[in-house]
Amino acid sequence: MTIHTAHIAAFERALRAQERSAATVEKYLRDVRQFAAYLGGAPLTREAVAGWKSHLLEQGRLPTTVNGKLAVLSSFLSHLGRRDCRVRQIRLQRRLFRDQARELGREEYERLVAAARQKEQPRLALLLETICATGIRVSELRDITVEAAAAGRAQITLKGKTRVILLPGKLCRKLLKYARRQKIASGEIFLTRGGKSLNRRQIWAQMKALCSRAGVEPGKVFPHNLRHLFARCFYRACRDIARLSDVLGHSSMETTRIYLISTGAEHARTLEQLRLVS
Missing domain, CATH: 1.10.150 (DNA polymerase; domain 1)
Known part of the structure; x- marks a missing residue:
């Protein structure tokens, strides 16, 4: 055929x-x-x-x-x-560390948010903070509604699965304040001027446009990297991979583990700390 x-x-x-x-x-x-x-x-x-x-x-x-x-x-x-x-996939050894050149750091994230504010793009700045403070996927932004911000929690539905995540109080206040300014009384908060949901390409393009002003390499700037940053910060705070897996909506903790792999520089520091070379 x-x-x-x-x-x-x-x-x-x-x-x-x-x-x-x-x-x-x-x-x-x-x-x-x-x-x-x-x-x-x-x-x-x-x-x-x-x-x-x-x-x-x-x-x-x-x-x-x-x-x-x-x-x-x-x-x-x-x-x-x-x-x-069908053919077999390539057998891969478990990764020990990730490419630092593609990893978005906390300071770089903060510079991106600051750059969005400097460019008078409050929606983009708040969008970056929302993804990074909750760990949601960019496709789950539609579940960040006025009702969710008022309740302090959002019901996320994707791939036939539903989970409930808590929203930080400060983020809720920012979301509600933004919604009032945009005259959004209910439903989705992140909308285009025409009242439609923002799509992945629009968000990607807007994030890339911040790179020069923020001084961040474009290769590090994409929505999913904000989710990775959230995962690393959350794990450092609680050291509970099972809990993190639930928050991220992963079906397998093996997927969550990938998010937590250290960078090459961190791995090198660990080796140096062993002091096994006289």
Whole structure:
């Protein structure tokens, strides 16, 4: 068989029926279309999938990126009833430390918030603080409502799961004050001028535009890094990975553990503290 647009459209309907988030659906479709473009109308075979895997590695893609794409493709192949075409992912050793060049620090975060205020972008400054002070995903901002700010807690629903998170008192006061200024009496707080929800791309672009003024490397500035910063600060305060996992809405504590991996510099300091070289 060959892959046609009808197959991809049916896969999209299946993903939406499973109540996958909009961002997840977008990513899955992007990866599947990338594979279809690689095939260029050639028949779907296991050898072709293995060839795509090698092609991605030859392009210099990181093994974790390749594995992510293979996981998406496996889901698509299962949907097509072609499990026979699936290939194994790349075996990876557990990471001991993360790339410090991509890790957003607390001081850098504070400079981003200050830069947003200097540019007279109160919505963006408050949005950064909201994500970083709660650890929510950018797609969960829609659940930050006037009602949630008034109650001091928000009910977060994503991927068929619901959790309740507490909102810091100071953040609630800021959210309610902003809502009053914008004449938002109920519902979502972070809206466009037209009254629509902010999407991921808009937020991404606005954050990137702060980098120069804040003096922060653009490679460190994206919404999910705020979530990582929250996770590290929360864990330092309570040292309870199970509790953190619940707050973040992770299904597995292994995912939470990834958020807490130390940087290379921190790892090096730990090695020096061992004093095992005379």
